[in-house]
Amino acid sequence: MAETQNGGGRARGARRKDPPTLRPAPEAPIARVAVDIPLAHLDRPFDYLVPERLAADAMPGVRVRVRFAGQLTDGFILARAEASEHGGRLSWLDRVVSPERVLTPEIAWLARAVADRYAGTLADVLRLAVPPRHAATEAAQAAQAAQAMHSTRLVQAAETGPAGHAASPGDGSGQSAAAGPPGSVAAPDPGSWRRYPAGESFLAAVAQGRPVRAAWTALPGDTWPEEIALASLASLSAGRGTLIVVPDARDLGRVGAALDTTVGSAHVSLTAELGPAERYRRWLSALRGEVMVVAGTRAAMFAPVANLGLVVLWDEGDDLHAEPRAPYPNAREVLALRAHQAKAAALIGGFARTAELAQLVESGWARSLEPQRATIRATAPVVRAAADEFELARDAAATTARLPSLALRTVRAGLAAGGPVLVQVPRRGYLVAIACGRCRARARCTRCGGPLQVAAAEETPGCGWCGALAGDWKCPQCDFGKVRAITIGAARTAEELGRAFPGVNVRTSGGAAVLAAVPDEPALVIATPGGEPLARYAAALLLDGWALLARPSLRSDEEALRRWMNAAALVRADGAVIIHADAAHPAVQALIRWDATTFSERTLADRIALSFPPAVRMAAVTGEPDAVASLLAALPPPPPGAGLDILGPVSVSEDAAQAGRPQPGRREARGPAVSAGSPGEGGDRGVFPLVAGGQQGGRPPGEVQRALLRVPRAEGLALARALHAAQAARSARKEGGGVRVQLDPAELI
DNA sequence: TCAATCCGTATC
DNA sequence: ATACGGATTGAC
Numbered sequence: 001m002a003e004t005q006n007g008g009g010r011a012r013g014a015r016r017k018d019p020p021t022l023r024p025a026p027e028a029p030i031a032r033v034a035v036d037i038p039l040a041h042l043d044r045p046f047d048y049l050v051p052e053r054l055a056a057d058a059m060p061g062v063r064v065r066v067r068f069a070g071q072l073t074d075g076f077i078l079a080r081a082e083a084s085e086h087g088g089r090l091s092w093l094d095r096v097v098s099p100e101r102v103l104t105p106e107i108a109w110l111a112r113a114v115a116d117r118y119a120g121t122l123a124d125v126l127r128l129a130v131p132p133r134h135a136a137t138e139a140a141q142a143a144q145a146a147q148a149m150h151s152t153r154l155v156q157a158a159e160t161g162p163a164g165h166a167a168s169p170g171d172g173s174g175q176s177a178a179a180g181p182p183g184s185v186a187a188p189d190p191g192s193w194r195r196y197p198a199g200e201s202f203l204a205a206v207a208q209g210r211p212v213r214a215a216w217t218a219l220p221g222d223t224w225p226e227e228i229a230l231a232s233l234a235s236l237s238a239g240r241g242t243l244i245v246v247p248d249a250r251d252l253g254r255v256g257a258a259l260d261t262t263v264g265s266a267h268v269s270l271t272a273e274l275g276p277a278e279r280y281r282r283w284l285s286a287l288r289g290e291v292m293v294v295a296g297t298r299a300a301m302f303a304p305v306a307n308l309g310l311v312v313l314w315d316e317g318d319d320l321h322a323e324p325r326a327p328y329p330n331a332r333e334v335l336a337l338r339a340h341q342a343k344a345a346a347l348i349g350g351f352a353r354t355a356e357l358a359q360l361v362e363s364g365w366a367r368s369l370e371p372q373r374a375t376i377r378a379t380a381p382v383v384r385a386a387a388d389e390f391e392l393a394r395d396a397a398a399t400t401a402r403l404p405s406l407a408l409r410t411v412r413a414g415l416a417a418g419g420p421v422l423v424q425v426p427r428r429g430y431l432v433a434i435a436c437g438r439c440r441a442r443a444r445c446t447r448c449g450g451p452l453q454v455a456a457a458e459e460t461p462g463c464g465w466c467g468a469l470a471g472d473w474k475c476p477q478c479d480f481g482k483v484r485a486i487t488i489g490a491a492r493t494a495e496e497l498g499r500a501f502p503g504v505n506v507r508t509s510g511g512a513a514v515l516a517a518v519p520d521e522p523a524l525v526i527a528t529p530g531g532e533p534l535a536r537y538a539a540a541l542l543l544d545g546w547a548l549l550a551r552p553s554l555r556s557d558e559e560a561l562r563r564w565m566n567a568a569a570l571v572r573a574d575g576a577v578i579i580h581a582d583a584a585h586p587a588v589q590a591l592i593r594w595d596a597t598t599f600s601e602r603t604l605a606d607r608i609a610l611s612f613p614p615a616v617r618m619a620a621v622t623g624e625p626d627a628v629a630s631l632l633a634a635l636p637p638p639p640p641g642a643g644l645d646i647l648g649p650v651s652v653s654e655d656a657a658q659a660g661r662p663q664p665g666r667r668e669a670r671g672p673a674v675s676a677g678s679p680g681e682g683g684d685r686g687v688f689p690l691v692a693g694g695q696q697g698g699r700p701p702g703e704v705q706r707a708l709l710r711v712p713r714a715e716g717l718a719l720a721r722a723l724h725a726a727q728a729a730r731s732a733r734k735e736g737g738g739v740r741v742q743l744d745p746a747e748l749i
Numbered sequence: 750t751c752a753a754t755c756c757g758t759a760t761c
Numbered sequence: 762a763t764a765c766g767g768a769t770t771g772a773c
Contacts, residue, residue, distance in 0.1 A: 033761080037762090046761040069760040070763045086761050732758080 025055035028080035041728035061101030120327020129302035209238035216349025220569035229262035240309020270296030385583030419538030429489035436475035545581025617716035623739035
């Protein structure tokens with residue numbers, strides 16, 4: 001040890017820049033540092049000497065700068081120690097960036113667990129978990145906290161009762177008042193939780209600080225934000241914090257409003273839209289325990305919450321809960337890990353339910369928290385298929401017409417009842433897909449093979465991928481020059497309905513222009529899934545349901561049901577919902593019966609029969625053929641009986657390869673993409689651009705292959721470990737070529 | 750025999 | 762990435 005410090009260092013010390021006066025800290029002179037290097041073979045802590053002058057600031061959790069392989073690099077101190085295991089010479093800590101201990105032990109543990117679970121590196125997860133520092137905000141907050149110690153603390157505490165009022169509505173942006181001392185909040189009245197048989201006991205358990213875990217199937221309507229807020233208050237009454245994750249900014253607004261009236265200024269909302277300063281300010285107020293309830297979109301799943309007692313995930317099936325950056329963790333998994341570790345309660349659900357959540361129930365990890373049939377009948381609107389047997393007897397065209405007679409009658413009745421009528425259309429745009437008017441071959445771009453579309457009435461068809469116009473299109477099969485519509489988008493639907501109901505206000509919502517809400521008056525509201533404005537709708541039409549069901553995805557059924565339920569839940573209990581899809585389809589039946597729970601159990605049974613997730617654990621390895629092959633070759637041999645199954649590699653479809661193209665600069669995308677209404681933009685989501693080792697743009701995408709690795713659930717961690725080892729071997733050998741390793745890939749087909 | 754250069758490997 | 766050590770090469 002002595003040899004490695006000033007003694008042996010002196011001769012070479014002259015050559016190094018280390019001033020000879022540098023002395024190690026008298027206590028625990030070793031700092032164990034997680035260095036911000038995303039290479040798999042460097043995914044472990046490195047030891048540094050703490051110079052005396054940094055001894056006080058270099059505490060576990062602080063950001064530091066260290067010299068690593070000759071370069072100054074960012075890192076976090078994980079721990080201080082008396083001695084190092086490292087045989088060689090140690091470098092000195094260069095700088096403590098800020099004494100703020102931003103990486104709490106809980107989050108450090110969580111980040112490690114997430115990295116292990118997803119075959120990723122700690123550095124990658126820490127970049128998702130700890131927001132970039134904003135120095136000015138940190139300083140201002142520190143000054144304010146110091147002042148609060150003297151003057152405002154009592155005042156703020158007094159303002160912070162259950163009935164406390166936030167400084168500004170919808171965001172809890174108030175000057176971060178403290179939560180009252182533990183126990184100062186009374187356990188809440190169960191309120192609308194009484195409508196669930198297990199609701200009161202769940203709330204009581206949370207109020208007692210017991211780690212109950214519920215798979216929640218929420219009743220339709222707009223009470224769910226309140227119910228989440230009540231659960232937060234129950235947790236608060238146990239002196240514990242709550243973390244709430246919702247898919248998008250609109251849902252966050254609703255939860256924020258409910259929290260404003262329920263827990264008052266003891267909460268903050270976190271979204272990417274806030275901007276770095278405000279975001280960091282709120283994040284710090286959670287870190288410092290000034291607020292006990294944190295609500296946010298996906299990135300908030302890593303937020304430090306003091307004395308975490310409850311995690312909540314709303315609309316657990318939304319694909320916005322899947323982080324698109326490596327190692328691609330899903331909020332459901334992360335929150336489940338967190339609840340487990342923190343011995344916190346969990347409330348995971350939505351109107352619909354995924355097979356993954358059904359699996360958590362089946363394994364005994366969570367208990368189902370669902371309403372009784374009678375309550376559902378009293379709360380949910382009546383749902384009918386546009387072409388059910390009664391309607392077929394009446395309207396022969398019910399199956400073929402896009403707006404069959406029942407749909408039009410329902411719209412008319414809804415408008416007459418005085419409320420807005422919601423029309424859900426899966427795709428935005430005008431004519432999203434067109435075909436030859438004679439032979440019905442799909443019309444494609446002659447330049448790139450992309451789908452031809454029509455952007456607005458009377459416009460020339462253009463390519464949906466490359467934008468080339470196709471004014472003189474002729475069918476390559478039969479030389480016919482006219483096209484017909486295959487898939488009609490929201491814009492054209494609005495036009496058609498406007499003609500069918502002259503004089504009625506028609507509004508559209510979706511894509512980049514999402515309406516937050518519409519008033520309670522007659523209007524037609526055309527929306528893409530996920531972009532439905534809040535309202536008390538008198539009726540809803542769910543058009544082109546077949547298109548959702550026909551998506552080439554393992555999850556198409558469950559995703560269709562989720563989108564329908566999310567729209568239908570906005571309809572008044574005495575309203576009507578018409579679903580335009582095959583009435584015999586199980587997902588349509590589940591909507592008509594309003595029974596997502598049974599449907600999720602059935603989906604899980606199907607997946608078990610097929611050996612698909614979540615019955616098994618899968619990993620996808622995607623990239624250039626050579627890179628995929630070399631990664632597979634680098635896999636350590638599985639122990640006998642591990643049950644590893646390698647499918648492929650096979651070439652990824654050209655659609656998938658194409659879909660990755662029009663997305664430049666993905667590395668720059670900071671924070672969670674809360675792009676409003678993004679679930680609406682068509683069936684080909686879930687395909688991602690490949691990491692091309694730091695190259696940007698211009699390079700034509702070569703062939704892309706994918707292999708799937710499948711193991712029994714119990715072997716999931718072993719699979720992740722093996723994939724991590726294979727990546728470590730590759731990165732140590734500096735083998736280039738982008739390979740993406742993704743556990744539980746969202747899209748398997 | 751020694752310096753210049755190459756290559757592989759560790760990065761504290 | 763860069764920096765270092767050991768091996769290799771080539772000139773004296």
